[in-house]
Amino acid sequence: MNLPANIMVKEVGPRDGLQNESSIISTEDKIKWINLLSQTGLRYIEISSFVHPKWIPQLNDAVEVANGINRDPGITYAALVPNKRGLERALSADIDEVSIFMSASESHNQKNINKSIRATYPVLREVVDEAKQENKTVRGYVSTVFGCPYEGEIKIEQVIRVCDALFSMGIDELSLGDTIGVANPLQVKKVLEELAQRFPTEKLAMHFHNTRGMALANVLVSLQMGITIFDGSLGGLGGCPYAKGASGNLATDDLIHMMESIGIKTDVNERKLQQAALFIQDALGKPLSSHQIEINSNQM
């Protein structure tokens, strides 16, 4: 099947999951949760976002969370940063890696960042330059790679243009987001064939949503295309911002279960991962959507 021996799973639940949850989690619970995640074997945790608190009230305690957690030296603690001001807050909180973000589609970028794609580039370049001066690694996120809620499918040339711009800034890794969960396995193969001609596959990560149930099928194709970095949100935390109640982020626990079952090592302890999932489920006070949680909660 031509599968890699191991992959890196990047946990984005504390940022991408929580930012889509309406019930506010206390800073204390976030810290406890991230400390539990640090004990699972995960080596990368995106702990919060330094966007202006008015945009994402749920994550207005990014500094307190960053300062409150126990740091395992083997784990990269990353956070989202929208601009220079956000970067300064992130640096003051000693974040290991910063993530910048934009969309492949003009209208989603405009709605999400309130700027055109062209006007976004210099803002991000400034962040990358300054982060690099501070010896931080930088991750780029591109949203709506496989489809946009306003524009539908995005031309591959447009995706390449945006990826190219971000790599030219000097980012260390690029996460390709299926923001609305429309990607299908054939499309993933086609897009990755194009991108692999231009960018090193070891610097590409896949960020799938399971909105239509195809996330793990898309992961399988990505593995066969040489991708070894995948984003997940534990328990499927976050849901889908475009269809309330529908599945959103690919659940880290479902991803890891499939990887381990097909012999791909993740170094993550599934039992400890479930304990961390149950902790945040209790804190949220509503059932999370991952299959692993469904099974463990309902075993007869």
Place this chain on the structure above:
Amino acid sequence: MNLPANIMVKEVGPRDGLQNESSIISTEDKIKWINLLSQTGLRYIEISSFVHPKWIPQLNDAVEVANGINRDPGITYAALVPNKRGLERALSADIDEVSIFMSASESHNQKNINKSIRATYPVLREVVDEAKQENKTVRGYVSTVFGCPYEGEIKIEQVIRVCDALFSMGIDELSLGDTIGVANPLQVKKVLEELAQRFPTEKLAMHFHNTRGMALANVLVSLQMGITIFDGSLGGLGGCPYAKGASGNLATDDLIHMMESIGIKTDVNERKLQQAALFIQDALGKPLSSHQIEINSNQM
């Protein structure tokens, strides 16, 4: 990607879905639902089971359902038959195709059929012989092909033995069941590589459960192995009999959505399929679990 141009989707919801639902659906609603299914483009519907009513009270109206539905001559209306007595009821109701069933694992067969595997063979052979005399086609189901709730993983030699016995009886098609939803893509590939050496792939169907979220990834591998027949239960109807509240049968609508999105024709109208799904969801009075229904019910 080496995908087929079209596939056949077999709707098993009225039998396999309903038999795992606790709230009783009226005969009238079953008939209305199957009539709606007949208008979607599906060409195969398993409408009920002729097991003794005391085992599955939900399906004790199999004769009434079979006699009450409108028959489209382009559609095969099938039903499950456990033995000669069941077959006689099925024949009296003019079922197009009968399905026989057993397990690959001894203990699941014992629990489910109340007989050893060896003692099951003559019962099934009698059904196949008599059905063939009546010019009916026969489908075989093998459960627990990829794992058993009591025995764990099943040796491939054991799976082959059971498949071989069923094909030797003269069945027309064999559906390989991942009864507890544990199959993973690598295992599916390995099992199909073995079976494809012995049996014609065009006579093999895959019956996946989405308990661990891997069903569509398993479908993808099966397609690449030459399989073109897949079972589904509309809306994910049925749940998982081994973990209350967890996903069970692969949802027909999720299956068809992925197929159409990767360019594989199913001849099924997705809009009409959703109408049929919403009908049975209303009749059940609880939300079904398919991603398509989640999205359609919650679009913002």
